Structures are given as structure tokens and as C-alpha cells.
Amino acid sequence: MNHLLEANRISKQFGNFQALSDVSIQVPKHSIFGLLGPNGAGKTTLIRIINQITMPDKGEVVLDGEPLKPHHVQHIGYLPEERGLYKSMKVGEQALYLAQLKGLSYSEAKKRLNYWFEKLEIGHWWNKKIEELSKGMAQKIQFVVTVLHQPKLLIFDEPFSGFDPINANLIKDEILKLRDEGATVIFSTHRMESVEELCDHIALIHQSKKILDGKLIDIKKAHKTNTFEVGLSIENKSELKQLISERYHVSTADFKSLEDDLKLNIKLEPEHNSQQLLAFLSSKAHVNHYKELIPNANDIFIQTIKNNGL
Amino acid sequence: MNHLSLIIKREYLAKVKNKSFILMTFLSPLIIVGLFLFVAYLTNVNNEKIRDIVVLDQSDLFKETLVSTQQTKYQLVETMDLKSAKSLANETKAYGLLFIPNRTLDSISNYIQFFSEDSPSLSFITGLESKLENRIKELKLRQAGVDLDKIEAAKTYINLNQESFEGVKTSKAGSAMKLMFGGAAGYLLFMFIIVYGNMIMRSVIEEKTSRIIEVIISSVKPIQLMLGKIFGTSLAGITQFAIWILLGFVMLLVVTFVFGVDLTPVQTPQQELMNNAMTQSASNAEIQTIINEFYTLPIGNLIIAFVLFFIGGYLLYSSLYAAIGAAVDNETDTQQFMFPILMPLILAIYVGVFTVIEDPHGTISTVFSYIPFTSPVVMLMRIPFGVPLWEQALSLLILGMTFVLVVWFAAKIYRVGILMYGKKPTYKELLKWLKY
Numbered sequence: 001m002n003h004l005l006e007a008n009r010i011s012k013q014f015g016n017f018q019a020l021s022d023v024s025i026q027v028p029k030h031s032i033f034g035l036l037g038p039n040g041a042g043k044t045t046l047i048r049i050i051n052q053i054t055m056p057d058k059g060e061v062v063l064d065g066e067p068l069k070p071h072h073v074q075h076i077g078y079l080p081e082e083r084g085l086y087k088s089m090k091v092g093e094q095a096l097y098l099a100q101l102k103g104l105s106y107s108e109a110k111k112r113l114n115y116w117f118e119k120l121e122i123g124h125w126w127n128k129k130i131e132e133l134s135k136g137m138a139q140k141i142q143f144v145v146t147v148l149h150q151p152k153l154l155i156f157d158e159p160f161s162g163f164d165p166i167n168a169n170l171i172k173d174e175i176l177k178l179r180d181e182g183a184t185v186i187f188s189t190h191r192m193e194s195v196e197e198l199c200d201h202i203a204l205i206h207q208s209k210k211i212l213d214g215k216l217i218d219i220k221k222a223h224k225t226n227t228f229e230v231g232l233s234i235e236n237k238s239e240l241k242q243l244i245s246e247r248y249h250v251s252t253a254d255f256k257s258l259e260d261d262l263k264l265n266i267k268l269e270p271e272h273n274s275q276q277l278l279a280f281l282s283s284k285a286h287v288n289h290y291k292e293l294i295p296n297a298n299d300i301f302i303q304t305i306k307n308n309g310l
Numbered sequence: 311m312n313h314l315s316l317i318i319k320r321e322y323l324a325k326v327k328n329k330s331f332i333l334m335t336f337l338s339p340l341i342i343v344g345l346f347l348f349v350a351y352l353t354n355v356n357n358e359k360i361r362d363i364v365v366l367d368q369s370d371l372f373k374e375t376l377v378s379t380q381q382t383k384y385q386l387v388e389t390m391d392l393k394s395a396k397s398l399a400n401e402t403k404a405y406g407l408l409f410i411p412n413r414t415l416d417s418i419s420n421y422i423q424f425f426s427e428d429s430p431s432l433s434f435i436t437g438l439e440s441k442l443e444n445r446i447k448e449l450k451l452r453q454a455g456v457d458l459d460k461i462e463a464a465k466t467y468i469n470l471n472q473e474s475f476e477g478v479k480t481s482k483a484g485s486a487m488k489l490m491f492g493g494a495a496g497y498l499l500f501m502f503i504i505v506y507g508n509m510i511m512r513s514v515i516e517e518k519t520s521r522i523i524e525v526i527i528s529s530v531k532p533i534q535l536m537l538g539k540i541f542g543t544s545l546a547g548i549t550q551f552a553i554w555i556l557l558g559f560v561m562l563l564v565v566t567f568v569f570g571v572d573l574t575p576v577q578t579p580q581q582e583l584m585n586n587a588m589t590q591s592a593s594n595a596e597i598q599t600i601i602n603e604f605y606t607l608p609i610g611n612l613i614i615a616f617v618l619f620f621i622g623g624y625l626l627y628s629s630l631y632a633a634i635g636a637a638v639d640n641e642t643d644t645q646q647f648m649f650p651i652l653m654p655l656i657l658a659i660y661v662g663v664f665t666v667i668e669d670p671h672g673t674i675s676t677v678f679s680y681i682p683f684t685s686p687v688v689m690l691m692r693i694p695f696g697v698p699l700w701e702q703a704l705s706l707l708i709l710g711m712t713f714v715l716v717v718w719f720a721a722k723i724y725r726v727g728i729l730m731y732g733k734k735p736t737y738k739e740l741l742k743w744l745k746y
Contacts, residue, residue, distance in 0.1 A: 015742050051528045053729070070531070078528040082731065084521030089324065097320050101313060101529040145525070 004029045004153055004184040005050065010059035012045055019045040020056070023210045025203045027153075027186060032179055034199035034216070035188040036301060041205045043188045044081065047155055050186070051078050064152065074103035077151035081158045081188075083142055085130045092126040095145050102149040109148065116144045136167050143171055147178060154178060155186045160194060172198065192298035202297070204304055211308050216297070223295045223303070226268040229253050230281060231261035231289030240284055247280070248272070261288055313530045314538050321513065321542025326549060335550050339557040361405040361434065366395040368412040375445040376408075382434075384408075396425060406430055408438070415449055485695075489667055492691030495616050496662050499623055499686055500655055506547040506624075507631035507651075510539055511644065514635025514728070523728045532725040533717075536636075540628045608696065615693050615702055622709040623686025626716055627651065633720035636727030643734045658684035662691040670695035680705050682712035719744065 005027040012020040020042045027033045037043050048054040050061055052068060061068040063075065085094055092113070099109035117123040120140060130138055139162050147154065156175070160168045175198065179185055187198060195202065195216075203213035212219065230253070234240050240262060244250055249267040257263070262285070266277060274292070281287050295303075325331055361382045367373065376384040385404070387395055392409055399407040406426030413421050422442060424430065451458060514536075517523045526535060634647045661678045669675060670692050679689040679697075685705045693702070726743040727735070735743075 048729075053524070053527055073529050076528070078525070080521075080524035080528070082521045082524055084525075086324070086516075086522055087520050088328070097316065098525065098529070100316055101526065142525075 002028055004064055005186070006062040007046065007050065008060050008062065010046065010049060010056045010061070012042075012049065012054065012056050018208045020049075020205075021208045022059075023205065023208075024059075025210065025213060027184055028201060029184055030179060030182055031200040032175070032185040032187055032198050034195045034202040034297075035186055035205065036190065036192075036195060036202055036297075037205035038190060038305065042208045043205055044157060046205070047078070047080075047157055047186070047188060050153075050155065051076060074149060075152045077102075077146045077149065077154045079142060079146040079154075079156045079159055081161070083139075085138060085142060087131040088129055090126070091128050091130060091133070091141055094130065095141060095148070098145045099148050102151075104149050112148050113144070116148065120144065135162055136164055139163055140167065143174070147174075147183075151183065153184050153186065155188075157188045158191075159187070160189075160191065192296065192301060195297045199297075204301065206305050206308055212300075212304050219300060220294055223300050225293070225295070226272075227293040228266050228268070228274065228277060229255060229289065229291045229293055230264050230266060230287065231255070231257050231259070232264070232281060232285040233259050233261050233288050234285040237262040243284065244281075248277070255289070257289060259288055263289075265293065313534050314541075317530065317535060317538025318542040318545070321539050322545050324513075325509070325543060325546035331546070331550070335553050336557070339554055339561055343558070343561045362402065364395060364399040364402070364404045364407045365410070366390060366392065366407065367410045369410050369418060370412075371415075371418075371449060372410060372442065372445055375441055399425065400427070415446065415453060419443075419446055488694035489691070491612065491694045492666065493662065495612075495620075495690040496659065496687040499620050499690065500659055502547065502551075502620070503624055503627045503655065504652075506543055507628050509547070510543045510628050511631040511635035512641065513539055513543060514632050514724075515638065515641060515644075518636070518639060518728060518731070527728065532728065533721040536629070536632050536721060536724050537717075540625065540632060544624065544628070608693065611699070611702075612693055616690060618706055619686040619690050619709070622706065622713060626682065626686075626709065626713045627655070629713075629717045629720040633723040633727070636724040637730075637735050637740060638727075639731060639734070654681075654683035655687070658687035662688050666691045666695075671697075676701075680708055682709045685709055 003026045005025075007023065007025050010020050010023045011018075023042070023046060025033070025035070025046075035043050035046065045054060049056050050068075052070065052073065063072050066072075089097075095113050096106065096109050099113065100106060104112070114123075117126065122137070122140060125133065125137065125141070130141070133141070143159075146156075154175075159171060159175070163171060172194070175185060175187075185198075187194075189195060199216050201214065202216050202219065204211050232240065241250065241264065244264065244266065249269070251265045251267075253263040253265040255263060268274065268277065278287070278290060281290075359381070363376075363382060363384050365372075365376055365384050365386045367376075367386060367388075373386065376386070378384050385402075387398065390398070395407055395409065398404075406424055409423045409425065410418070411421045419442075424435070424438070448458065451461070517526070630651055634644055634651070637647065638644050658678065661674060661684060665672065665674045665678075666688065675688060675692055678684045679692050679701075686709065689697070689702065689705050722744050723740055
């Protein structure tokens, strides 16, 4: 059993609108799984199906080897994109209530809340009402409530929206820590920087279909184009560019540098290798900059969606 | 603790701890008692006012009729023309001047005039008119040579001695009492549904606008949340009612004993009339009948039926309110859905008030006491008049089955609606949601 969660061939239709068609994902244990896709692709529907908020028309979800049952909600922690708390309820009471709904006993919930409130240094908020707190403060409470019952599976839908950079970082670190402590995280977003930093695996959903999934590293390898970005310091730029383009496929590059360099993107064909290129370049000019272009998640995202016809 | 009881507890405490709820609970009885005292005070002041009426009776026919009472003093003036009588009335700040010219008995009624500074009170004018009418009638009869004593002797009042086939004596006053019983029960239910149904709806909308809903339904089933809300809010409502009844009782006691205010206002002319009528019709024996009737009221049946129909009717409507709350984003959007809910309720009250009085076991009353959306109110109004148990049971059964159906329907809308944001749904869309 390497997968904590498997969703097998899930389909869901709302009226005439196909929200998901035949989507399968496997979320490995102790990983951070990025569920990506443009707005309206079906991410939230899939997440709601995993949370048993919506029932799928077809397909099944397996959690830790068992078909999903109502009692599994206590093993799942869910931070929805549309989130909030009761505005006129006190922080402490509210957190206790939500924790008890997740199956914790009163005393256990209280103990764990004390721990978290101390850790995040928010103990003095206990008797405040949510409406007295700022949005960022309320988000922190929300995060604590999501992870309090120590779920095996954590699902975050756009977790960083509404956080300032400092708090976003804090939460990011907590997510990584939770992963290291053994939790599995599904993380839905369309912000690619955070995918880059956090995710081990990704699945890309577009117009109700899954169009890409796998380990982020593997996907990156598959998408790289063997292109190198170089910066060369030389007097006669056009002559050198001419020379290089006789051997390689060359295009103009744009990056920041200190010197007035000749900046090129050089694409290698299968018969070339990077060492040869470097040797060739150093024989002709002074190499200031040499870097393989690895596609970032954002490029892969946009490219894959374009390839799938949009 | 299981989810439902947790939700009920939270909903209950959230309502009960709410500042405006507490304020309403303790302030409303004060306001009501205050208003009551104010009205009583005003009535007293009004009745203490003495009306001076200057009477210029040139026909000399009405002296015996216009006898001064505590509130109305007739000041008869003679040998004076209308102009000086007017100025006299004006100077003495009299309430008005009654001018009766010297005419024949046949035409006099067209020439009697009343002058006053402000427009006089309607009840006073009506009273005066009937006095004059009676006097003229009497004089005309006498002129025609009719013996008034004989007419008086021929006057007959009939008050049918009503008795059911089982031999239970009933009466008109008894019917009125029954109607009051049923009416109070029906009206209470009506108010309860509107006030606390709205409260449920607002609390659903609040969960949507604060965006907590998705967090909660990832832990509990939507139907649990919906039922928890309905029960929690209802308990809060019952608490509020209990406090009101208790407070009202205590305050009335305090007011009557401590302040010693006499809450029965001085009798007004209308009340005098009514009392006369009452004493004419309600003899001692009749009062005995009414008391007997009170004891023969199906009290046990009434209480049990009240509880059952109250719960059934309230739950039926409150699940609809919850569904409406789930379907919309804010309170202003609820209007289009409120009307179809209020319609049957108002209809029930109308049927109850107009038809049940007329004929408690007629076709219309009977039919409406089976239709589930009107049956709680109408049946509660009918029961004091005696409804066979099987009819009540059948009506309850229909109500119960409809409740199950409506909860299923409401839960569907609720389940989909709580996750829908941003647009105002139409009825067509609501129907579509049922299929999701």
C-alpha cells in the first residue's frame, strides 16, 4: 500500500455540465500532491467528492485501502477555498466545536488547542470573537482547526489566499512539517510558485479531464527541451552568433546580467551534448553565464493546456 | 457526543447568548405591559371627561329623554334663539349644541341639528341619535293610538337552549369560548412559525455568508446540520416563550398588587350597552352552562393535539425556511420564495377565522384541516368543537408524511444550495438541484 488515497475513474455531472469525467488520481503516502488546473476545471468538485460532500456519479474513492465511508471524515482535514468561521462566536468555543465535530473528545480537543495556540502564540485570542480578529488571524485559527485532529490526509484548497507573505511562509513551513511527521497532503492551487516549492506529485485537470500526472521531477524531465541559456562576452557579437547558429539551433535570450553580453538560447539536438557545447563556446568567447533551462511548473501548466486545445 | 446533539447545542447557545435575543426576551414583556398600562390609562382619562351639551329644544318633546348621566350633562335652555344658544355653548366651552326646532312629528327628524367646535366622537353621536329615534318612535306610536305597555309586553327574547344529542348543553357563549381556544392555538402556531422560521433562515444564510458551511459539512451530513439548526432554534424559541409567559405573569401580578392600578377601566357607554345585553341573555343558568362546557372541552385531546400539530406544522414550515435560506445568498433575495410559504399560512388563518366560526365541521373547514400546509392551524381551531379522533389521526398522518417528503426535498435543496454562491436561483434551478 503506497497510496493513501486513490480515486478511481470518477465522473460527476451537474445537470448538463460535466464537472469530472473519468478522473483517476493516486496520492502516495507522506507526499504533497498538487492538484492543478485552471478555474472551473473540476478541482473543487474532486476535492468535495473526496470529502464526501458531493457523491460521484461513477467511480470510487479508496482511503488507506478501504472504500470511503462516512466515518473517514475524522481522518481527513479540509481547508476549503470558501472558508470562514462563525463571526460572533468566540475563538476558543468555535475551535472546540469544530474539533468535536471531527470526533475529538472535549478534553482532548482542549489539550491540543492549548498546544497549538501556545505554539502560534495566539493564546490570548481564546475569548475573542472572530469578528474582532483580522482576516489573517482568522485564517490562522482556521488552519489550526483543520489540522487539530491529526488527520492522515490533509486537503488544502488554495491555502495561501488571504495570507500575507510572512504568514503564508509560516503556514508553508507547517505544511512541510506535517508531511514530515507522516501526513499526506493534497494541495489544490493555480499558483505555480507554491507548487514548485511544495509538491512532490502533481495532477493537472482541465475541462473535467485529467491531462497530466506524475512526479513533479519526472514531469519536468519529460518537458525539458535540452535548451541552454548562455551569456558570452565578446567584441563582435553578430559574427559569433553566426558561427554558433551554423552548428546549433539558436534564439535570442533575455535575462539580467552585469555585462553587455551576447545572450542566447541554444537548443541541443539528440546528437549533441552539453559538454561539447561548453567546450566550443569557451574556445570562442568568455562564458559568463551557462544554465540549462528547466521548465517550471507554470510553463508546463500553460503548455500542456495549450496542447490539449484551448 | 454525537454530531446532532453538538449542533443543536451550538445553535441553541448561539441564539440564547445573542444580545438582541436576550434584549428581545426581556424587553418585549415590559413593552407589552407598558402599552397595556398606557392604554388603560388613556381609557380612564378619556372616560373621566365630562361632556356638556347645550340643548335648545323648541319642540319641547325631548325633555324626558335627555337625562344627564355621569359623563354627559344636558343643559336645557329655553326661550332663546339659535344664535344666542350657539354663543352660549361657545362661551361655556360646551361639547356641543343640540338644536331641535319646533316641527311636526313627521318631519322633525330631518331638522334636528348638532353643532360643535370639533367633530364629535362617533359613539357619542350614535348614542344620541338612537335616543332621539326611540323617543320619536314612541311619540309616533302614541299618536297612532298604540298602547306602549302592550308592545313592551309583547317583546320576546329567545336564547335557544342548545344541547347535543349526547345531552351535553352548549351555548353561543360557549362556542365563542371554543373559538377563542382554537384561535389562540392556531394563532400561536402561526406566529411561532413566522418568527422562528425566519430565525432559522437567517442562521442558514449566516453560515453561507460567513463561508463556514463547507468546513462544517466536511464533518457532518447536510441533513444533520439542517435538522440540528431547526431543533436548536426551536428550543431557543420555546425558551423565549417560556420566559415571556413567566415574566408576563409576574409583571401583571406586580403591577396589579404593587401599583394598585385598577385594570378594569371605568365602564364606557358601549360597555354599558354590552353588559345590558349580556345580562339579558346570560342568565345564571347560562353561566353555569358555559362553565360546564369549559369542563367538557376535550382538554386532554386539545393538549395532545396541540403539541402534535404544533410540532408537525412547525417542523414542516421550518424545513422550508431552511431550504430557502440555503438557496439564497442574502436576506433581500428571500422575498420571491417567502410568498409561497406565507400564502398557505395566511389562508389557514382566514379559513380558521371565517369558516370555522360559521361551520366548524363544514366541507371547507374539513378539507383544509386535511391539507398538510393548513391543517395544523385549521385543525387546532376545529378540535375544541369536537373532531373524531380518527379524523385527527388521519390529518396527522398526512402531515407526518408530507413532513418527511418536504424534509427530503428541503435537504436536497439545502445540500446543493449551501455550496452555491453568487447568483439568485430561480424556481427552475431549484428543481434542477433536486436531481444533483
